[in-house]
Amino acid sequence: MNSSRDKILNAVKEAVKIPSRIPEKPEGINAKIAESLKSITPKDYAGLRDQFAKELDIVSGEFVLVKSASELVSHLSGDMKSKNFTSLAVSDEISSKNIASHIKKELPELEFVFPADLAPEQKKNKLAKTSAALVNIDFAVADVASLAVLIDNTKSLFIHYLPDCIYVVVKPEQILANLFELFTKVPKEKAKNMLLITGPSRTADIEKILILGAHGPRRLVVYWLEEK
Amino acid sequence: MKLSPLKTKKYIHNALKDEKLLSAVDKATQTALKKREDKKDQIPYWEELRYKAHHIKKNVIENLDKYLEEFEKNCLKNGIHLHWALDAEEARQIILKLLRDKNAKTVVKSKSLTTEEFHLNDFLTKNGIETLETDLGEYIVQLMDQIPSHLTAPALHLSRKEIGGIFHKKLGIKYTEDPTELMTIARNKLREKFLTADVGISGVNFAIADSGAVCVVENEANARLTVGVPKTHIAVMGIEKLLPGFEELATFLKLLGPSATGQKATVYVNIIGGPLFNKLQEGPEEMHIVLMDNGRSKILADPQLRETLFCIRCGACLNICPIYQQIGGHAYGWVYMGPIGITLIPQYLGDKEGKYSPFVSSLCGACYEICPVRINIPHHLLKLRNRVVDKGYSMKVERFGINAWAFLAKRPLLYRFATWFPGKFQLLLPKGRAFPVPGYTRERALGTFDLKGFRKRFLKLKNSDYQDIKQKK
Amino acid sequence: MKVALFIPCLSEHLYPQSALSMVKVLRYIGADIEYVDNQTCCGQPAFNSGYRKEIIPIAERFIELFKDKEYIVSPSGSCTAMVRIFYKELDIRKDLIKARDELSNKIFEFTEFLVNIAGVDKLEGQFNHSVTIHDSCHSLRELGVREQPRKLLRSVKDLKLIEMEKSDTCCGFGGTFSYKFADMSVAMVARKCRYINECGAEFVTSTDSSCLMNIDGYLRKHKFKTKAIHIADILAQSLNL
Ligand code: SF4
Numbered sequence: 040m041n042s043s044r045d046k047i048l049n050a051v052k053e054a055v056k057i058p059s060r061i062p063e064k065p066e067g068i069n070a071k072i073a074e075s076l077k078s079i080t081p082k083d084y085a086g087l088r089d090q091f092a093k094e095l096d097i098v099s100g101e102f103v104l105v106k107s108a109s110e111l112v113s114h115l116s117g118d119m120k121s122k123n124f125t126s127l128a129v130s131d132e133i134s135s136k137n138i139a140s141h142i143k144k145e146l147p148e149l150e151f152v153f154p155a156d157l158a159p160e161q162k163k164n165k166l167a168k169t170s171a172a173l174v175n176i177d178f179a180v181a182d183v184a185s186l187a188v189l190i191d192n193t194k195s196l197f198i199h200y201l202p203d204c205i206y207v208v209v210k211p212e213q214i215l216a217n218l219f220e221l222f223t224k225v226p227k228e229k230a231k232n233m234l235l236i237t238g239p240s241r242t243a244d245i246e247k248i249l250i251l252g253a254h255g256p257r258r259l260v261v262y263w264l265e266e267k
Numbered sequence: 268m269k270l271s272p273l274k275t276k277k278y279i280h281n282a283l284k285d286e287k288l289l290s291a292v293d294k295a296t297q298t299a300l301k302k303r304e305d306k307k308d309q310i311p312y313w314e315e316l317r318y319k320a321h322h323i324k325k326n327v328i329e330n331l332d333k334y335l336e337e338f339e340k341n342c343l344k345n346g347i348h349l350h351w352a353l354d355a356e357e358a359r360q361i362i363l364k365l366l367r368d369k370n371a372k373t374v375v376k377s378k379s380l381t382t383e384e385f386h387l388n389d390f391l392t393k394n395g396i397e398t399l400e401t402d403l404g405e406y407i408v409q410l411m412d413q414i415p416s417h418l419t420a421p422a423l424h425l426s427r428k429e430i431g432g433i434f435h436k437k438l439g440i441k442y443t444e445d446p447t448e449l450m451t452i453a454r455n456k457l458r459e460k461f462l463t464a465d466v467g468i469s470g471v472n473f474a475i476a477d478s479g480a481v482c483v484v485e486n487e488a489n490a491r492l493t494v495g496v497p498k499t500h501i502a503v504m505g506i507e508k509l510l511p512g513f514e515e516l517a518t519f520l521k522l523l524g525p526s527a528t529g530q531k532a533t534v535y536v537n538i539i540g541g542p543l544f545n546k547l548q549e550g551p552e553e554m555h556i557v558l559m560d561n562g563r564s565k566i567l568a569d570p571q572l573r574e575t576l577f578c579i580r581c582g583a584c585l586n587i588c589p590i591y592q593q594i595g596g597h598a599y600g601w602v603y604m605g606p607i608g609i610t611l612i613p614q615y616l617g618d619k620e621g622k623y624s625p626f627v628s629s630l631c632g633a634c635y636e637i638c639p640v641r642i643n644i645p646h647h648l649l650k651l652r653n654r655v656v657d658k659g660y661s662m663k664v665e666r667f668g669i670n671a672w673a674f675l676a677k678r679p680l681l682y683r684f685a686t687w688f689p690g691k692f693q694l695l696l697p698k699g700r701a702f703p704v705p706g707y708t709r710e711r712a713l714g715t716f717d718l719k720g721f722r723k724r725f726l727k728l729k730n731s732d733y734q735d736i737k738q739k740k
Numbered sequence: 741m742k743v744a745l746f747i748p749c750l751s752e753h754l755y756p757q758s759a760l761s762m763v764k765v766l767r768y769i770g771a772d773i774e775y776v777d778n779q780t781c782c783g784q785p786a787f788n789s790g791y792r793k794e795i796i797p798i799a800e801r802f803i804e805l806f807k808d809k810e811y812i813v814s815p816s817g818s819c820t821a822m823v824r825i826f827y828k829e830l831d832i833r834k835d836l837i838k839a840r841d842e843l844s845n846k847i848f849e850f851t852e853f854l855v856n857i858a859g860v861d862k863l864e865g866q867f868n869h870s871v872t873i874h875d876s877c878h879s880l881r882e883l884g885v886r887e888q889p890r891k892l893l894r895s896v897k898d899l900k901l902i903e904m905e906k907s908d909t910c911c912g913f914g915g916t917f918s919y920k921f922a923d924m925s926v927a928m929v930a931r932k933c934r935y936i937n938e939c940g941a942e943f944v945t946s947t948d949s950s951c952l953m954n955i956d957g958y959l960r961k962h963k964f965k966t967k968a969i970h971i972a973d974i975l976a977q978s979l980n981l
Contacts, residue, residue, distance in 0.1 A: 043351040043352060043353040043357060043560075044351035046353055047335075047351050047353060047506065047558075047560045047564060048332055048335060048336070050560070050564035050565075050567075050568075051331050051332045051335065051506070051564050051567060052332045053568070054331075054564055054565075054567040054568040054573075055328075055329055055330065055331055055332055055567065057568060057569075057570050058570060059325065059328075059329055059570050059571075059573065060570040060571045061325055061570075061571070061573070061574050063322075064318040064319065064321060064322040065318060068315045068318050068319050068322070069319070071312060071315045072312045072315045072316060072319065075311045075312035075315070076312065078311075079311060094531070097531075098530075098531075098532075098534075154549075159544075159548050159549060162548070162549050163462055163496055163549065164462060167458065167462060182531075183531045183532035184532075185532050185536075190543060190546070190547070193546055193547060193548070194547075195547060195549060196495060196543075196547055196549065196550065197495070197496075197549050197550075200488050200491050200492070200495070200535075218517040218520055218521060218532075219514070219517045219518075221517070222513040222514050222516060222517045223514065225513075227475075227477060227478045227512060227513055228478075230478065230480075230513045230538065231345070231475065231478040231479065231480040231538060231540030231541075232480070232538065232539065232540050232541070232543060233536075233538040234491070234535065234536070234537060234538070235532070235535065235536035235538075236534065236535060237530075237531075237532040237533065237534050237535075238534055239534070240486065240487055240488035240534055240535070241486050241487065241534060242403045242404075242450060242486060242487050243420075243486075243528070244402070244403040244404035244407065244420060244421070244422050244423075245403070245407075245422070245425075245427050245430055245446040245449060245450070246291070246294070246295070246426065246427050246446065247294065247295050247298045247299070247420075247423075248427075248446045250446055250447050250450045252450075252454075253403060253450060253454065253486065253487035253488060253489065254401065254454055254457060254458070254461070254487045254488040254489040254491075254492055255487065255488025255489075255491060255492070255534075255535070256488070276921065279921060279923070279924050280923055283923055283924065283927050589909050589910045589912070589928050589931070590924060590928070593924070593927050593928070593931070594924070625790075626917065626920055626921070627921060627924075628914070628917065629877070629910050629912055629913065629914025629917045629918075629925070629928065630788060630877070630878075630914055630915075630917070631877035631881070631909075631910035631914070632877055632878075632880075632881035632882065633877075633881075633908075633909070633910065635881065636881055645881075646829075649787070649788065649790070649826070649829070650829075652788070652789065652790030653790045653791070653792045654790075655790055656789070656790035656791055656792075657790075657792075657793070661789070661790060665789065666791075669786050669789065669791050669794055670794060672781075672786065673783075673786065673791075673794045673795060673797070673798060675780075676780045676781050676783070676798045676801075677780075677797050677798060677801060679777075679778040679779070679780055682780045682781075686749070686752070686753055689753075690753065704919055705919060705922075706918075706919040706922025706923075707918055707919045707922055707925075708957075709922065709926070710926040710929075710930070710958065710961060710962075711926065711929065711954065711957030711958045711961055712956075712957045712958075712960040712961045713953075713957060714750075714754040714755065714953050714956065714957070715754070716753055716754060717753060717754060717755075717756045717757075719756065720752050720753055720756055721747050721751060721752045721753075721756035721759045721760065722747070722752065722775070722777075724756050724760060725745075725756075725759075725760065725763065725775055726775070728760065728763075
């Protein structure tokens with residue numbers, strides 16, 4: 040037996056026997072929160088989407104509303120071209136691979152990187168040198184513009200933070216109102232390995248001056264794909 | 268840089284003369300406060316949320332044994348190795364042993380105040396292991412050979428000139444004071460390290476008991492790289508960091524962003540419940556958690572002061588503190604600073620070494636008003652002051668004075684007589700001058716004693732004019 | 741309405757005029773005033789310095805002196821907070837606990853009493869000056885007094901109420917803090933006085949004599965034009981009492 044463990048637990052057990060002298064919370068707090076949340080939450084899908092777009096803009100993310108996959112492809116290709124990107128990492132989902140195959144037609148020179156094809160050691164080095172990534176997420180949280188990635192299968196996580204520019208495809212059904220909803224909706228077995236991303240990485244450690252692109256991505260572009 | 272809370276008075280004195288420091292700290296704290304205010308205002312249920320968070324923490328702390336056991340069970344299920352460390356020394360040894368077992372040469376570290384408690388960086392460096400802080404602010408203070416001066420903004424006391432200077436000196440690069448260039452330099456240096464380091468050591472913001480997971484919150488992606496790239500991840504946490512489940516986490520995430528940096532949400536929230544290499548073919552093959560007590564169970568044993576264990580290290584109380592705003596973090600002499608720091612210093616280091624700390628406060632209570640988990644800091648400071656006094660660490664003269672005064676205050680006649688004295692004594696001074704109180708009167712005039720005092724005046728008034736005072740019709 | 745006066749040490753010896761002003765205003769609104777003779781100090785300075793055992797007899801004395809009173813009113817927010825809030829932290833005699841808890845519901849800071857208990861929302865005085873208000877920390881954060889003094893001042897004719905920047909930032913007094921960490925305390929009051937000066941008011945007022953002593957001391961020493969004045973004095977003067 041680990042004796043420190045027992046010592047700590049015993050000390051804690053002894054300590055908690057002493058009743059606290061700490062004030063209780065007032066009545067009705069949870070109800071008030073629920074009510075207030077309801078009053079500030081947009082009523083319909085369009086409201087939530089617009090809220091997400093607005094909040095994303097505040098955190099320096101880019102929001103692009105597209106009405107079809109082909110519109111997405113042409114916008115994304117154009118963007119990559121204008122930035123002179125030479126490589127694109129593609130997440131493991133079929134839908135990303137489909138989009139990638141269309142981008143390939145637009146940008147034949149572009150190098151495509153598929154994480155699943157890389158050996159473990161190679162993977163991090165390769166992805167760290169890739170210009171951009173095309174990724175999927177599981178949920179988009181409207182009131183804070185957070186993207187939730189559940190790490191529950193074999194899809195790469197590196198791809199979300201090693202490349203410099205991240206293109207995210209979001210679908211309408213992925214929208215949630217707020218964090219409370221997210222954590223109620225996602226079962227704890229899944230929530231326990233999760234990444235929430237809100238805008239590109241940043242720092243303000245030097246004189247509180249905001250710099251985008253700290254150790255992670257400098258850009259985060261959300262393609263909001265509204266197919267009929 | 269070795270600091271001691273016993274020298275706090277001297278540090279404060281020096282800090283107050285440091286114009287550069289003042290303007291850096293003032294600017295940074297005001298910016299943070301303004302941003303907080305703005306984000307907070309967009310959450311109309313903010314006050315209710317504070318109550319809720321306080322309540323959640325209260326429940327956790329009062330049942331900490333159960334939550335620890337539950338957490339342990341779930342961590343084991345997730346394949347996480349759990350290590351219990353009674354004190355700083357044990358925590359150091361556990362980590363060193365893990366690193367030796369892995370044959371680690373380079374360690375990348377993301378921000379962890381808990382590891383500052385036991386000077387992990389120095390210790391590992393002395394043992395021949397290259398240890399790099401990766402948060403930009405932490406990286407800067409590490410280059411400066413300092414400790415963080417703020418809970419969430421470690422280099423807040425430094426100007427870009429100073430930062431440029433140290434980069435130039437320590438990294439051998441051309442001098443620049445452009446923040447973006449400085450960030451890029453750090454990024455390139457550290458990218459390399461992230462990709463080659465053997466072990467990543469992180470702190471923990473919250474630990475989820477019912478799932479055996481830890482949550483690490485950050486903006487720079489340095490924590491993401493620390494916990495996600497090297498083959499081994501070691502998370503270091505105090506035993507008080509637990510939350511029951513994810514629903515509670517949502518409450519704390521809502522409060523933390525605005526309070527800490529004035530963001531609605533931090534850029535990355537990393538929730539990690541075990542090593543994922545087998546699933547992802549990337550990242551850690553092993554995950555360890557060091558659960559450290561180091562005095563926390565002792566704090567827990569106090570029915571009132573245990574509230575200080577609710578702290579989520581957001582730094583809001585530092586920003587709002589009219590003392591911190593003018594002196595920064597180092598003047599407190601330890602790794603925790605500001606209002607919460609001065610409650611923690613005597614509790615962690617003992618009332619003797621911390622005997623001055625709880626007095627570095629005017630008890631204004633702004634910290635309590637802003638604290639997202641409603642820690643009543645001024646009340647705890649009063650209790651801690653009492654502990655210092657009862658243990659006999661207050662000044663002899665003061666004790667004597669207070670006892671003499673208490674003797675008199677129970678005896679109104681004597682009291683009246685004694686308090687009549689200063690007024691008389693004052694007559695000996697040049698007209699209109701009050702007699703000096705050491706320190707106090709150097710920059711401030713003292714009020715003049717009224718020779719009659721209220722009592723006499725009132726009793727006199729009562730007989731004559733009192734009845735004449737106009738009454739409202 | 742029977743009001744017993746609680747006159748803290750600073751008011752007794754340094755600012756009796758302000759306490760008298762308070763008496764006049766209370767009298768003006770029709771209160772029956774009683775001075776409890778033999779009152780001394782509430783024990784706050786010692787308590788704030790960490791001496792608890794030492795002040796238990798003083799607190800007990802205070803409770804016994806005042807326990808039968810209907811209302812107790814004081815010109816100082818911090819001394820009121822001492823009795824209302826912090827007496828509960830003391831291990832006093834068991835037989836006095838009930839009286840202490842009742843006392844905490846009967847003791848009031850002056851403006852708090854006027855507005856919340858006496859129901860005064862208007863005083864028809866006149867005061868042809870500009871005034872800014874410093875929120876005393878203990879009034880504000882222990883007693884929740886923020887609006888009351890403002891409400892009263894706004895009701896005074898010709899009085900121009902100017903809000904200074906950060907009216908709720910501490911003036912740096914803090915009792916024994918002001919000489920234990922004198923240079924820190926001075927730095928704080930210096931900043932406070934800068935805000936006061938910048939707002940351009942002729943007077944700075946507050947609900948606590950100790951803050952005012954500190955602020956006034958700095959203003960006078962550094963020859964600022966603004967004058968410190970207790971809110972009771974403004975109200976009494978405005979009513980020509
Ligand atoms: S005491 Fe409260 S305000 Fe201060 S750092 Fe801790 S949680 Fe934040």
